Amino acid sequence: MKFVDSAKISIKAGDGGRGSVSFRREKYVPKGGPDGGDGGRGGHVYLRANRQLATLLDFKYRKSYIADRGEHGMGARKSGKDGKDIVIGVPCGTVVRNAETGEMMCDMVEDGQEVLIAKGGRGGWGNQHFATATRQAPRFAQPGEKGDEFELEMELKLMADVGLVGFPNAGKSTLISVLSAARPKIADYPFTTLVPNLGIVRYEDYKSFVMADIPGIIEGAAEGRGLGIQFLRHIERTKTLLVMVPANSEDIAAEYETLLKELEKFDPALLSKPRLAVITKMDIAPEEFAVPELDPDVKVIAISSVAGQGLKALKDELWRQISASNQTSADDAGN
Ligand SMILES: Nc1nc2c(ncn2[C@@H]2O[C@H](COP(=O)(O)OP(=O)(O)OP(=O)(O)O)[C@@H](O)[C@H]2O)c(=O)[nH]1
Ligand SMILES: [Mg+2]
Numbered sequence: 001m002k003f004v005d006s007a008k009i010s011i012k013a014g015d016g017g018r019g020s021v022s023f024r025r026e027k028y029v030p031k032g033g034p035d036g037g038d039g040g041r042g043g044h045v046y047l048r049a050n051r052q053l054a055t056l057l058d059f060k061y062r063k064s065y066i067a068d069r070g071e072h073g074m075g076a077r078k079s080g081k082d083g084k085d086i087v088i089g090v091p092c093g094t095v096v097r098n099a100e101t102g103e104m105m106c107d108m109v110e111d112g113q114e115v116l117i118a119k120g121g122r123g124g125w126g127n128q129h130f131a132t133a134t135r136q137a138p139r140f141a142q143p144g145e146k147g148d149e150f151e152l153e154m155e156l157k158l159m160a161d162v163g164l165v166g167f168p169n170a171g172k173s174t175l176i177s178v179l180s181a182a183r184p185k186i187a188d189y190p191f192t193t194l195v196p197n198l199g200i201v202r203y204e205d206y207k208s209f210v211m212a213d214i215p216g217i218i219e220g221a222a223e224g225r226g227l228g229i230q231f232l233r234h235i236e237r238t239k240t241l242l243v244m245v246p247a248n249s250e251d252i253a254a255e256y257e258t259l260l261k262e263l264e265k266f267d268p269a270l271l272s273k274p275r276l277a278v279i280t281k282m283d284i285a286p287e288e289f290a291v292p293e294l295d296p297d298v299k300v301i302a303i304s305s306v307a308g309q310g311l312k313a314l315k316d317e318l319w320r321q322i323s324a325s326n327q328t329s330a331d332d333a334g335n
Contacts, residue, residue, distance in 0.1 A: 005055050005056045005057070005155070005156045005157075005158050005200065006056065006153065006154060006155045006156070007056040007059035007060065007063075007153075007154045008059075008063070008099055008151060008152065008153050008154075009059050009062075009063045009064065009065060009088075009151070009152050009154070010063060010064050010065070010149075010150070010151045010152070011045050011065050011066075011088075011117065011118045011148075011149065011150060011151070011152055012045075012064075012065070012066040012067065012118070012147060012148075012149040013042055013043060013044055013045050013067050013118035013119055013120040013121070013147030013148045013149065014041075014042025014043035014044075014066075014067040014068045014069040014070060014083030014084075014120045014121065014147045015042045015069045015070070015120075015121045015144050015145070015146050015147050016039050016040070016041055016042050016069070016070045016120065016121035016122045016123040016124060016143075016144025016145045016146075016147070017038075017039025017040045017041075017042075017069060017070035017071045017072040017073060017080035017083075017123045017124065017144045018039045018072045018073065018080075018123075018124050018141065018142075018143050018144050019036055019037070019038050019039050019072075019073045019123070019124035019125045019126040019127065019129075019141030019142045019143070019144075020036035020037050020038075020039075020072060020073035020074050020075060020078075020126045020127065020141055021034075021036045021126070021127045021138075021139055021140060021141045022034065022035050022036040022037075022074070022075030022076070022126070022127065023035060023075075023137065024076075031137075033128075033131060033136065033137075034126075034127040034128045034130065034131050034136075034137060034138055035075055035076055035077050035126075035127075035128050036073055036074075036075065036077075036126030036127035036128055036141050037073035037074050037075070037076070037077050037078040037079045037080065037126045037128070038073045038079045038080070038123050038124065038125050038126045038129075039070050039071065039072050039073045039079070039080045039123030039124045039125075039126075039142075039143075039144045040070030040071045040072075040073075040079060040080035040081045040082040040083060040123045041070045041082040041083065041120050041121070041122055041123050042067060042068070042069050042070045042082075042083045042120030042121040042123075042144065042145075042147040043067030043068045043069075043070075043082070043083030043084045043085045043086060043120050043147075044067065044085045044086075044116055044118065044119055044120045045065060045067050045085070045086050045087075045088065045116075045117050045118040045120075045148075046085060046086070046087045046088070046114050046115060046116055046117060047087075047088050047090050047094075047096065047106065047108060047114070047115045047117050048087050048088070048089055048090070048108075048112065048113065048114045048115075049089075049090060049091070049092045049094070049108040049109065049110060049111055049112065049113040049114075050089040050090065050091065050092070050111065050112075051091075051092050051111040051326055052207075052323070052326060053089055053090065053091040053092075053206075053208075054091055054158075054161060054200075054208055054209045054210055054322075055091060055156065055158065055200045055208045055209070055210060056090070056091065056094070056154055056156050057200050057202060057208045058206055058208075059154065065086060065088055067083055067084065067085060067086045067118075067120060067147065068083035068084045069083050069121075069144070069147070070082050070083045070120065070121070070123045070144055071083075072144075073123065073124070073125075073126040073141065077126070077128055079123070079126075080123060082120070082123075083120055085120070087114070088117075089206075090108050090154060090156075091108075091156055092108060092109060092110065092111055093108070093109070093156055093157060093159075094107075094108045094154050094155070094156045095107050095108075095154070095155045095156070096108065096115075096117070096152055096153070096154050097152070097153045097154075097155075098150055098151075098152065098153075099150070099151035099152060099153040100150065100151060102153075105117060105152070117152070118147065118148035118149070118150070119147065119148050120147045120148075121144050121145035121146050121147045122144065122145045123144050124141055124142030124143045124144045124145075125141060125142040126141050126142075127139070127140060127141045158198055158200075158210050159210065159237060159238075160198055160210045160211060160212035160234065160235065160237075160238045161209040161210050161211070161238055161239045161240065161318075161322050162201075162209060162210070162211045162212065162238055162239070162240050162241070162242060162318055162322070163211075163212045163214065163234070163235025163238040163240075163241045163242070164176065164211065164212065164213050164214065164241075164242050164244060165214070165217065165232075165235070165241055165242065165243050165244065165259055165263065166216060166217075166242075166243065166244035166245065166259065166280075167190075167216050167217070167218055167245075167255060167258075167259070168189075168190030168191050168192070168215075168216030168218065168226070169188070169189070169190050169192075169216065169246070170216065170244045170245065170246050170280055171244065171246060171280035171281055171305055172193065172213050172214070172216070172244060173185065173186045173192065173193050173197070173213050174186050174280075174305040174306070175213075175242075175244070175280070175303070175305045176197060176199040176211050176213040177199075177305075178305045178308070178311065179199065179201045179211065179311065179315070180199025180200050180201045180202075180211060181199065181200065182197050182198065182199030182200075182211075182213070184197040184213055190216060190218075190226075191215060191216060191226065191227055193213060193214070193215045193216065194215055194227070195215070196212055196213065196214045196215070196231060196234045197212070197213040198210055198211065198212050198213075199211050199213065201315065201318075203315050203318075203319050207319065209318065209319065209322050212234055212235055212238060214231040214232070214234055214235060215227045215231050217229050217231075217232070217259070217262050218258075218262075219258045219261075219262065221262045222262055222265035222266055229262060229265075229266050232263065232266045232267070232270070235270075236267060236269075236270065238273070239273070239274065239321065239322050239325035239326075240273060240274045240275060240276065240318065240321040240322060240325065241263075241270065241273055241274075241275040241276075242275070242276050242278050242314075242318075243256060243259050243260065243263075243275055243276070243277050243278065244278045244279075244280050245259070245277070245278070245279060245280070246279070246280045246281040247279050247280065247281050247282050247284065247285035247286070247289055247302070248281055248284050248285065248286065252279065252292055252294070253292060253294060256277060256294050256295070260295075274321045274324070274325065275295075275298055276298065276299050276300075276301055276314070276317055276318070276321070277294045277295055277298050277299065277300040277301070278300075278301050278302075278303060278314065279291055279292075279300060279301070279302045279303070280303055280304070280305065281304060281305075281306070282302045282303060282304040282307070282309050282310065283304040283306050283307040283309070285302075299317060301313055301314050301317060
């Protein structure tokens with residue numbers, strides 16, 4: 001499943017500071033020589049790949065990045081300070097193009113990779129540099145150079161972090177629709193979802209993750225019943241799975257076991273992924289419903305997408321698992 005996230009932002013590196021026109025003033029020295037300092041360099045703009053970032057969602061909220069200009073030069077040969085550089089974090093896998101020309105500028109692959117994307121302008125020279133034997137009092141200095149300025153287009157092929165697994169009608173599409181901007185079809189009949197949907201879930205500031213909603217699976221799916229389970233390959237590389245059973249199911253434990261069995265038949269490795277058991281539709285749970293223990297060492301979270309119950313707890317737990325998995329993959333890579 002290819003799902004592409006994209007964003008367009010404008011970037012401006014700082015302009016260089018102006019060189020200073022100044023002459024030395026000292027007691028008993030009537031005509032001091034030129035001592036105008038140089039302007040500082042404008043701030044550069046860098047991109048840095050960060051594996052903690054999963055999506056380009058933050059760029060929907062902030063679209064303009066401007067680095068400070070360099071300070072102007074001063075008298076007494078004092079140079080202006082350089083403008084502060086800025087570093088923009090992007091997810092690993094982001095391809096960056098110049099929005100106007102379409103030219104590819106960089107491919108941010110590895111965690112920590114840093115690219116100088118827009119150069120700050122060089123500071124102008126102060127008049128101290130322009131004195132010659134015949135021109136001892138230059139009354140001019142260089143202006144600073146302009147910083148680079150352009151629009152960037154970023155593109156990221158998304159990989160789902162979380163896969164939703166459940167019988168048809170379990171409320172998978174409804175969940176993704178309340179947690180993200182995805183608007184899949186939702187209906188009170190089985191097999192409403194025929195193709196996978198991805199949604200970007202925002203979690204606190206500057207954090208987000210990707211959720212995949214796939215068609216429901218039923219007992220015997222591995223043998224081709226229902227829509228079959230070829231869709232499970234879309235969640236083979238997710239970091240975690242949500243195994244979802246509605247609170248009004250006739251036998252929650254049996255339904256949960258069936259789901260695990262179908263997952264296992266498709267690929268036993270799916271069972272060694274971290275997972276969460278999620279009881280959905282708590283707003284229509286039978287009276288005196290008690291959330292069951294389903295699976296040793298697997299948390300059970302009770303939610304209602306309709307009533308908004310348990311969603312915060314669910315996101316917290318998902319984020320915890322996703323960050324733990326990011327950490328492990330970093331350790332595996334020897335970082
Ligand atoms: N009362 C209640 N109904 C819900 C809740 N979540 C989903 N539903 C209803 O359950 C039905 C099925 O929801 P979907 O989100 O389409 O279920 P699904 O798991 O995506 O189903 P498939 O795509 O067929 O696999 C719809 O009528 C939803 O309105 C909930 O939290 N409470
Ligand atoms: Mg659905």
